[in-house]
Amino acid sequence: MDEREELLSAACEDNSVSLEELTEQYGPESFGNHEAVDRIYMSEATWSEHISSHPAILLDAEAYEMAVKVSELMAELYNRMVSKD
Incomplete structure (x- = not known):
């Protein structure tokens, strides 16, 4: 069994549901998926505002490039999940 x-x-156990019930609650077109999309959006907005543009990050070219990559990955994840909404 891999980490995912x-x-x-563990998510099934924590929520006391089967995989089918978890899929119904959090799968495509569910409120749970919409909730994940919202959390990704909020995290990316916070990241961009408070990390990517922080002066300490801006002063370090490599750190800035890493921060931009994180933002890009968050945007990709957002787009993937919003397409299921």
């Missing part, structure tokens, strides 16, 4: 499968199993 272990976390998925």
Whole structure:
């Protein structure tokens, strides 16, 4: 069992639901998916405002490039999840 499968199993156990019930609650077009999209948006907005543009990050070219990559990955994740909404 890989890490994702272990976390998925733990999520089922923590919520006292089967995988099918978890899918119904958090799968495509569910409120749970919409909630994840919202959290990704909020995290990316916070990241961009407070990390990517922080003077300490801006002063370090490599750190800035890393911060931009994180923002880009968050945008990709957002777009992937919003397409299921």
